[in-house]
Amino acid sequence: MSEVAATGISVLLVDDHPIVRQGYRRVLESQGDLHVVAEADNAADAYGAFKAHDPDVVVLDISMPGASGLEAIRNIRARSPRARILVFTMHNEAVLVKAAFGAGASGFVTKSSEPSAVVHAVRSVARGERAMSDDIAHVLAEDSLSAGSALDQLGEREIEILRQFAGGATTEQIAAHLNLSVKTVQNYHYLIKSKTGARTDAQLVRLAATCGLTRI
Amino acid sequence: MSEVAATGISVLLVDDHPIVRQGYRRVLESQGDLHVVAEADNAADAYGAFKAHDPDVVVLDISMPGASGLEAIRNIRARSPRARILVFTMHNEAVLVKAAFGAGASGFVTKSSEPSAVVHAVRSVARGERAMSDDIAHVLAEDSLSAGSALDQLGEREIEILRQFAGGATTEQIAAHLNLSVKTVQNYHYLIKSKTGARTDAQLVRLAATCGLTRI
């Protein structure tokens, strides 16, 4: 375990964008005590890389193609409950944050955070503490006071499908990405509209956008 | 006026995520000949930074809060037609690519690209060439086979229908509001998708939003 513990913190980077990984790596390694020991570009590879390198901290983006990042979190935590996972994504929707912590994440930092905040979060998580960026704390605080957004009624699969749909993906693409039948995706599509009260696809996209699920 | 032209290429980074900017900066500067002379985290600041530093290349993400990145492109190009702008985003929809080039971008690279491809694109754009990543070339090629253009090729009626549709109106509501048959509205709907190249209603909404036709 953590063979570099005496000299620093080992990190596994999981993000589907190569240049983004490259950037994180450079930012983290410039700190001196943080070492990126492995990278993965999808949820499926994440656990293999985790097992092979046993990093102190996993830094991962939950918006990836294929199995959702939430699944990757559960996957890793189920087999290695000691794993420390720091979610690092552009999304700041309360439902996603709660889902991530519920899945076993130790921290949640948005890409809007200052690099120093991210580095700080990595160290906090490595120490076994819970960490989140200021904007996430704010979102969670707001959320706990409010009656809840329309997206709160959605399960995580529904959230994932809505995200991809609002991002412009076709039903077939979503089905292929998530390994579901087209029929299932269609049913989710209908279910999401029912739950949120959206009458048209356009309203669904607007809802997803206003809730921060997707950016336009 | 590119005062560093003899020694390298000056770059202005525009992205709303600080750590992502930090990462890009490090990746680009590790090349030796690329120098990030300024950063901006929103479209509004982008032109100010451009004017102040007159970079050889602007690398910007078009998915930002507030004014759209497309607006920033038009803004910069309108006042400095010599500007070279490389769009760097996670989106790979043909409509967005065409809108970006239509707005005056010189290049379009997705975040799925290898870092080397991004660096190469920056150099190409600096030389005044057009650049795009392989996946973008692919979606454009696909798109050109099925015809399709940008938003400004739409007629007045089509624009009006698109606006109402993207605003969340149902087909019946649009028909009633414009005193048209449902069938006619459906035909316009199809026609708009054909002309813009949008494959999905969601893509249509995104297009309308990025072009300022509707606000979300």
Added chain:
DNA sequence: TGCAGCTCGGGCAAATTTCCCAAGCCGGAT
């Protein structure tokens, strides 16, 4: 005069949406 493009809608096969239903799974309550 003629062509081109917008506007408006019909037609019809193919696809999707809209619901309803069921089965497996899991967590929590009894």
Added chain:
DNA sequence: ATCCGGCTTGGGAAATTTGCCCGAGCTGCA
């Protein structure tokens, strides 16, 4: 242990929409 409820996954079938064909009336313009 058992039941209940919710999530996930899909089948089925009717209703609706889509995709793409078409024609007709209108304009502007060359």
